Amino acid sequence: MITPDDLLPVGLEDALPDRARAITMAMRAVLDAMDGHGYDRVRPPLVEFERSLAGRMDGVATRRMVRFTDPDSLRTLALRSDMTVQVGRIAATGMASAPRPLRLCYAGDVAFLSADQLDPARQRLQMGAELIGADSVAAASEIVSVAIDALKAAGVANISVDFTLPDLVDTLANKAMPLGPAEREAVRRELDTKDAGGLREAGGGAYLPLLYATGDFDEAIDKLAAIDAGGALASRIEGLHAIAAAIGDGARVTLDPTERHGFEYQSWFGFTLYGEGARGALGRGGTYMIKGSDEAATGFSLYIDPLLDALGSTDDHEAQKLFLPPGHDRDAAARLRAIGWRTVAAIAESDDARALGCSHVLEGKEPRAL
Structure with missing residues (x-):
């Protein structure tokens, strides 16, 4: 008999045998693929000081963390909401003297104080890899390739990769399409909502062509290149071409240069991973800076729920x-x-x-x- 005391909080659930088995198999396949590319696994703790978790990356929302007071130090502790920041701390501290580029991978649960509108889960298994000490085109090409290989190893079919340029507005606003600080934020907001009318009203009429530089990579990158007055995006466009060439036939490549959802701390390059059968994105990645050590890095994270959607039933195991x-x-x-x-x-x-x-x-x- 189930009583109210047996119920779980909203956003949390048990993984019963079939699901737990599928999670374990997928996690092993992903970790084995990353290990095959030379990425060494680390296991950071579930709980850290809040300031450490919030201080290594831009865009980490402490309000979403489960926080409490440490009875020993009387400092605020938090359950991790993103393992990427912990890998950044490890690279900046315990492995500061290790040769660069440093290749690390991980798998573990993360927790959130409350669910968001796009995902009701408050606990997720996060897996990923970080290439620390480089955010070059070569580093980005490797990370995207490793992510694709990891998904294929887990059994995901028909993978697609959507490129974005998280710092696009700042890059253009500095000189090619000047905007003040307040205008920049307004333009970012209207680009996020794909609102052409709102973009004009915000003073971003020059940014309208960006709304249409989306879709299949070859067509979209040509449209983006046509916008590039003065060569402000020339190096980024060249870099995107090189990354797409490295992927080759390994996945379908698309471009949405103004997409910012899920790219709170990425710098010049970001990407989102999709696969057949998954209801949402399988993962995201890109280039970023580790705060404190000011070290460049490139990485990606995968989440298990959409990955299991893509894999379908595991009944054959029985x-x-x-x-x-x-x-x-x-x-x-x-x-x-x-x-x-x-x-x-x-x-x-x-x-x-x-x-x-x-x-x-x-x-x-x-x-x-x-």
Whole structure:
């Protein structure tokens, strides 16, 4: 019987066996792919001082963190809401003397005080990789390629990558299309909402062509290049071309140069990952600066819920569950486990193989289908 005390808070849920198995399999595949590219795994703590979590990256919202007072230090602690900032701290402290570029990867849960409108979950498994000490075109090309390989290793099909330029307005407003501080914020807001009329009213008429420099990469990048009066974006356009060339046929590439959602701390380059079957973005990444050490970095993060959407059902895993009757051959069972079988041993004569979800039973030394 379920009582009110058994209910979980809004935005939190248990992962029951099928889902937990799918999460574990996807996480292993992603981590193995990143390890294959030379990224070493780190495991930062779940809780840190709030100032440390908020002080390493621009755009980290402390109001979304679960915070409480440390009884030992009497300082404010917080549950991490983004592991990227922790990897930045590790690079700036414990691995400050390690050779650069430094390649690190991670996987772990993050938590939020409240849900947002786009995602009701308040706990997520975050996985990702960071290339620290470089934010060059070569670094961005590697990170995007690693992200695509990680998704493919997990089983995601028809991957697409959407490029953006998070500092686009600032870059243009400095000289090519001058704007004051207040106008810049207004123009960013109207570009976010894709509102042509509002953009004109905000004094951003010159920025209107940016609304149409979106879509398939080859067409959109040409439209963006046509806007580039004075060459303000020449190096960025050249960089986007190089990154797209590195991806090749590995994924579909699109461009939305004014997209800012999810790019709170990225600098000149950002990207969003999508895959067939996923309801939303599979992950995001880009270039950024680690505050405190002022070190450039490039990385990406993936989230498990949309990844599981893209992977679909894992029911086929049940097909290899083997029932071990009382008095079974233990050596035979060990051999079968070693080649991939899952075994369920009887602990009473009355145990029913089918009721326990088994598809086979061990007879002698070999499995027999039920």
